[in-house]
Amino acid sequence: MSGPRRLGEPRRARVRADARGRPLSIDGRAVEAVRESWLVEDRWWTQQPLRRRYWEVVTADGRDVVVFRELISGGWFSQRG
Amino acid sequence: MSIVCVLLLRFALTMAAGEREALLREPAALAPEPGREQMIGEVSLAAEAFGVRAGMRLGEALARCPQLALVPPDPMGVADAWERIMARLESIGAAVESEREGLACFDAAGLRRLHGGTLDATLAATRRALGRPARLGAGPSRFTALAAAHRARVRRPEVIAGDAAAALAGEPVSLLRLRSVTSALPEPLERLGITTLGAVAALGRAHLADRFGPAGLAAHDLVRGRDESPLRPRSAGETLAEALELPEAGSGEQLERALGLLVDRLLARRELRGRTLRAVAIAARLVEGGTWRERVVFREALADPVRMRLALGRRIGLLPAPAEVLRLSVERFGPASGDQRPLLEDSAAHRAARLREAIRQARAAAGPEAALRVLEVDPGSRVPERRMVLTPFEP
Numbered sequence: 043m044s045g046p047r048r049l050g051e052p053r054r055a056r057v058r059a060d061a062r063g064r065p066l067s068i069d070g071r072a073v074e075a076v077r078e079s080w081l082v083e084d085r086w087w088t089q090q091p092l093r094r095r096y097w098e099v100v101t102a103d104g105r106d107v108v109v110f111r112e113l114i115s116g117g118w119f120s121q122r123g
Numbered sequence: 124m125s126i127v128c129v130l131l132l133r134f135a136l137t138m139a140a141g142e143r144e145a146l147l148r149e150p151a152a153l154a155p156e157p158g159r160e161q162m163i164g165e166v167s168l169a170a171e172a173f174g175v176r177a178g179m180r181l182g183e184a185l186a187r188c189p190q191l192a193l194v195p196p197d198p199m200g201v202a203d204a205w206e207r208i209m210a211r212l213e214s215i216g217a218a219v220e221s222e223r224e225g226l227a228c229f230d231a232a233g234l235r236r237l238h239g240g241t242l243d244a245t246l247a248a249t250r251r252a253l254g255r256p257a258r259l260g261a262g263p264s265r266f267t268a269l270a271a272a273h274r275a276r277v278r279r280p281e282v283i284a285g286d287a288a289a290a291l292a293g294e295p296v297s298l299l300r301l302r303s304v305t306s307a308l309p310e311p312l313e314r315l316g317i318t319t320l321g322a323v324a325a326l327g328r329a330h331l332a333d334r335f336g337p338a339g340l341a342a343h344d345l346v347r348g349r350d351e352s353p354l355r356p357r358s359a360g361e362t363l364a365e366a367l368e369l370p371e372a373g374s375g376e377q378l379e380r381a382l383g384l385l386v387d388r389l390l391a392r393r394e395l396r397g398r399t400l401r402a403v404a405i406a407a408r409l410v411e412g413g414t415w416r417e418r419v420v421f422r423e424a425l426a427d428p429v430r431m432r433l434a435l436g437r438r439i440g441l442l443p444a445p446a447e448v449l450r451l452s453v454e455r456f457g458p459a460s461g462d463q464r465p466l467l468e469d470s471a472a473h474r475a476a477r478l479r480e481a482i483r484q485a486r487a488a489a490g491p492e493a494a495l496r497v498l499e500v501d502p503g504s505r506v507p508e509r510r511m512v513l514t515p516f517e518p
Contacts, residue, residue: 046498046512046513046514047512047513047514048508048509048511048512048513049497049508049510049511049512049513050507050508050510050511051508052508082505082506084505084506092506121507121508122507
């Protein structure tokens with residue numbers, strides 16, 4: 043191990059969403075319910091701003107999953123932590 | 124020095140067959156113990172005639188002798204019966220070594236004056252003490268005594284004196300099976316056409332060493348009448364056991380509770396007199412017939428019921444079927460005071476040094492990432508990956 047390693051790094055996820063951006067399935071698992079959704083905006087004062095729409099959902103097989111959509115560069119990610 | 128050997132052929136099979144003696148006149152073998160390797164135990168004489176041997180795989184034994192009757196093993200009954208025999212031998216003053224049930228050796232030198240001054244009188248006293256038919260042999264070493272016992276008839280002991288090598292020369296190589304170090308040799312020797320101990324001696328030490336390594340060297344010594352390893356008699360001790368009948372066949376949690384109760388009862392016995400326990404045996408009579416027995420040697424002598432239950436709990440999980448009787452017996456006592464813990468706690472520096480050494484060893488075995496710690500960098504951050512990092516652990 044060369045140096046410190048971040049915990050909870052985002053991982054790319056396959057998410058199908060409706061027109062409003064609400065997840066319908068994650069990695070092939072249907073979304074049963076949305077528990078919470080929130081927006082994170084950070085470092086807007088720098089050259090590398092961060093803008094994410096987070097969704098905490100429960101899938102049909104009972105998993106509690108947190109995913110977010112990267113609003114600047116696009117793409118879906120899942121994240122623990 | 125004259126060693127006396129007591130040999131009860133097919134002891135485990137006879138005990139397991141119990142009153143079904145007629146079984147032993149037919150091809151029969153001890154079935155493999157449940158949950159263990161599928162190898163048969165002792166076999167009857169009739170089964171030997173079909174080429175079936177103890178330690179053979181079950182499939183091969185049945186292929187050689189399709190009518191082979193399998194007798195469920197009774198390790199608990201065998202251990203009890205053998206313990207009684209050992210106690211009888213010890214009652215005449217013998218310090219007895221027993222490698223396995225059915226075979227016991229002791230040095231008769233110290234006993235002669237107790238029993239009339241001659242070896243014959245000592246053998247007669249041994250026979251009286253046993254109170255059951257057994258083959259008795261005597262010789263200058265353990266192996267010669269063993270060979271003599273093998274050759275003896277039930278009512279007539281055999282004594283080998285004088286030139287041991289000459290006396291052993293005509294004996295079959297299968298005798299080497301009786302010593303653990305050479306137990307694997309008879310089969311290849313027989314395949315090579317070497318059937319007597321005399322023929323083995325004629326091969327020469329160098330040839331035996333080349334072909335069989337240390338076992339060959341040991342065989343060469345044995346067939347020349349040399350068996351230098353000293354007898355290791357057990358220290359005659361009292362038996363201490365607790366048993367519990369389980370009215371409804373016990374398994375799982377019920378069995379664990381029963382085991383806990385047995386541990387408490389055993390530790391409460393007055394005979395323990397504050398001693399610790401080094402080794403115990405758990406045995407069970409199974410509902411579907413047969414018994415199960417497991418010897419447990421503790422890593423250190425114990426008197427703590429909690430640690431004892433932890434150590435035994437894992438073994439009880441190996442029980443192959445529900446039990447109707449569970450028994451816990453002491454195999455060996457430990458010293459009166461077990462592990463002496465330090466009166467004062469280790470100093471912080473001492474503990475840190477031990478931790479550093481443990482981490483060094485873990486990294487040497489599993490790589491540099493074997494010991495890491497979680498470091499909180501920004502625990503309140505709204506972005507999860509910025510909250511914590513993994514970093515090498517440095518005590």
